[in-house]
Amino acid sequence: MRVLQVMAGAEFGGAEAFFVRLVIGLHKAGLDQRVIIRKNEQRAQVLRDAGLEPVELSFGGLLDLKTPMMIKRELRTFRPQVVLTWMNRATSKMPSRRPSDLNYVLAARLGGYYNLKYYKKCDHLVGNTEDICDYLGKENWPQERIHYLPNFVAADHRPPAPRNKLHIPERSKMILTLGRLHANKAFDTLIRALAHVPDAYLVIAGEGPEREALESLAQELGVRPRIRMLGWRDDVPELMAACDLFVCPSRHEPLGNVVIEAWAQDRPVVATDSVGPAALIKDGVDGLLTPVDDAPALAKAINRVLKDDVLAGDLAQAGRQHYERKFTEQMVVQRYLDFFQEIAD
Incomplete structure (x- = not known):
């Protein structure tokens, strides 16, 4: 199983922190992954320290044509079976799957009640709460293509901060x-x-x-x-x-x-x-x-x-x-x- 994950999030945030935890957890479980992130030195280093080499792209505005082009290149070289994008920007930067040599299933993970106009290319949507999944159903997204997958957090116990x-x-x-x-x-x-x-x-x-x-x-x-x-x-x-x-x-x-x-x-x-x-x-x-x-x-x-x-x-x-x-x-x-x-x- 080959999975490409794409995250264009902010410097800090709950979704961004969970993305890093999940990618590393999946890597430890043996999943063959390629990871594309918005340029972020600290996040990239954490991933490298865990044994992953992320691809860093700019994920700019409407005039940023290079990011979709570079994503398409990664799709053609890695040939994933599944692509998981995180939130609006990463999903909107996904290139068209035409021509047919780009053959993968596209899923997007939502951590909020986002406008679904960004997700028209997707085959499946993931909500990290049951309420978000209910929202997707109310927005007429097909029920069989809505999936509830919760977050996890690290349970490492550390000495208390002095x-x-x-x-x-x-x-x-x-x-x-x-x-x-x-x-x-x-x-x-x-x-x-x-x-x-x-x-x-x-x-x-x-x-x-x-x-x-x-x-x-x-x-x-x-x-x-x-x-x-x-x-x-x-x-x-x-x-x-x-x-x-x-x-x-x-x-x-x-x-x-x-x-x-x-x-x-x-x-x-x-x-x-x-x-x-x-x-x-x-x-x-x-x-x-x-x-x-x-x-x-x-x-x-x-x-x-x-x-x-x-x-x-x-x-x-x-x-x-x-x-x-x-x-x-x-x-x-x-x-x-x-x-x-x-x-x-």
């Missing part, structure tokens, strides 16, 4: 949140909630356009001294190990991959009931759910977990069990291998 390097007192409670500093992630709601969570420190790992507004809000509410804004980090397992609670406050979250990451690291989770977390979490069993944009309710749930070690332990244990049932690397990699074989036959 509190002194984060400038957090050893005896204080540490809340962790992750993601792009974007309005959809609702970090402003979490900062408002922090004003009602005495003594705890909030660590935000991520970067984005809302940073200045979030810092101003924290200053206005008097909680800026208890917030650590770290930017993008490559030590998420260490940060998870250091925290007492993980919070996902999103307004819009199709999957909630960060919830799975927290479960994999045995951490209790509080999240808002946006689509992804609400589909993952059974409230009161493997996490606590609160209404979107309700800072007082979010603060109440956070305080409840931070003040009750038994509850925190029970939520963490149930979350880990949920992870082991559905979201391990071995399980998800095998599902992708079965999917490639199914659509290629």
Whole structure:
């Protein structure tokens, strides 16, 4: 089985991080792959370190004619049975399969509710949540060509990040949140909630356009001294190990991959009931759910977990069990291998 994967994503992001994990996982499982990525020195090096040699292309705008030409060259030399593209840009850059010497099955993986005008060339679509698959059906994509394949996250346990390097007192409670500093992630709601969570420190790992507004809000509410804004980090397992609670406050979250990451690291989770977390979490069993944009309710749930070690332990244990049932690397990699074989036959 020969599979070509094409990713033209941003420098950082959940889909981009999962792409790297999946490609490496499939490589370890023995799949014959060729990988095309948007030029990204760090991502390319991670793939090389894992034993893969990616093809780096520009994936520019409408006037970028070289990228489709180079993709066509890779198709003709590698002759894949299946091509998996990731999101809009990579899919839109795929060349026509005419002439007939380009004979492969084209699938695209969607991590959101994207406009299907970019996917007209595709034979199959993959959603990483059941809700995205439902959306594809409602958009009149044929049901037999819709496939649900979840993400997985690494479960490597690492020593906790030292509190002194984060400038957090050893005896204080540490809340962790992750993601792009974007309005959809609702970090402003979490900062408002922090004003009602005495003594705890909030660590935000991520970067984005809302940073200045979030810092101003924290200053206005008097909680800026208890917030650590770290930017993008490559030590998420260490940060998870250091925290007492993980919070996902999103307004819009199709999957909630960060919830799975927290479960994999045995951490209790509080999240808002946006689509992804609400589909993952059974409230009161493997996490606590609160209404979107309700800072007082979010603060109440956070305080409840931070003040009750038994509850925190029970939520963490149930979350880990949920992870082991559905979201391990071995399980998800095998599902992708079965999917490639199914659509290629």
